[in-house]
Amino acid sequence: MEIINYLQYNSVLILSYFFISFTVLILSWITSKKSDILLFSSYRSSLFNPLTYVRFFTHILGHDSWKHFSSNFLYILLIGPMIEEKYGTINLLIMIIITAGITGIINSILSKNRILGASGIVFMFIILSSFVNIETGKIPLTLILIFVFYIVNEILDGLFKKDNVSHLGHLIGAICGFIFGFYIF
Numbered sequence: 001m002e003i004i005n006y007l008q009y010n011s012v013l014i015l016s017y018f019f020i021s022f023t024v025l026i027l028s029w030i031t032s033k034k035s036d037i038l039l040f041s042s043y044r045s046s047l048f049n050p051l052t053y054v055r056f057f058t059h060i061l062g063h064d065s066w067k068h069f070s071s072n073f074l075y076i077l078l079i080g081p082m083i084e085e086k087y088g089t090i091n092l093l094i095m096i097i098i099t100a101g102i103t104g105i106i107n108s109i110l111s112k113n114r115i116l117g118a119s120g121i122v123f124m125f126i127i128l129s130s131f132v133n134i135e136t137g138k139i140p141l142t143l144i145l146i147f148v149f150y151i152v153n154e155i156l157d158g159l160f161k162k163d164n165v166s167h168l169g170h171l172i173g174a175i176c177g178f179i180f181g182f183y184i185f
Contacts, residue, residue, distance in 0.1 A: 013089045014080035017096070018073055021118065024061045025069050036062045041116035042104035056104030057097060062116035072118040079125045086132050087184060095184075099124050099176040103169045111168065120173030123150060127177030134181075143181075150174050 009015055027035045040062025042055045063069035084092050103120045107113070127150070130143035151174060 011081035011084050013084050013092055013096075014076060017080075017118075018077060021061050021063065021069065021073065025063050025066070028062065033064075036064075036116055037114070041114045042107055043114035044108045044112055052108070056108070057100045059104055059116045060096070060100045060118050060121055063118070064116060068117055072122050075122045076118060076125060079129045082132060083125055083128050087128070087180075091184060095124065095128075095176070095180045096121055099173055102176060103172045106172060107168060115169055117169075120169040120176075123170045123173030124177035124180070126150065127174050128181050131181035147174065147178060 024035070024040050028040070039051065039055065040058050042059035045052045045055075063072065087095070099120055103115070107115050127143070127147060130140055130146050134140055134143075151171065
């Protein structure tokens with residue numbers, strides 16, 4: 001019991017996001033992915049179905065596999081606390097919700113594919129991390145390089161790779177991170 005006294009819930013939003021998504025992953029395993037299809041993926045469906053609107057936002061909680069989950073949350077747990085400290089818990093929560101909604105809506109309009117996962121949020125975090133030490137009136141060269149590398153890579157992968165990755169979601173996350181970084185700084 002003494003070990004618990006030494007643990008600190010140091011990043012409320014990031015750790016809560018992790019534990020909620022981990023619970024959703026366990027639920028996915030228990031339900032043979034039926035919960036993912038019903039609640040935790042976004043895809044084109046009837047606008048008369050209320051769950052369509054829920055899924056625009058909840059798709060960032062679902063993950064297809066342990067590998068998918070762990071690769072996303074490795075980045076989120078690494079970068080997220082620094083970003084949460086810089087922008088504040090409420091601001092970061094708003095950014096996550098907006099990014100999820102935009103990604104879900106655009107995917108349902110432009111794609112017939114089902115998306116799930118936190119990859120768009122990861123890309124938003126990566127871009128936001130470049131703004132952490134920004135000085136007023138100056139644009140960090142690292143921000144430009146990261147943005148260019150990620151955008152070019154996702155465009156090329158989206159055009160030429162045949163995989164189940166939502167490159168559109170990655171692009172939307174990066175663009176949202178760029179916009180949030182400039183306007184919330």
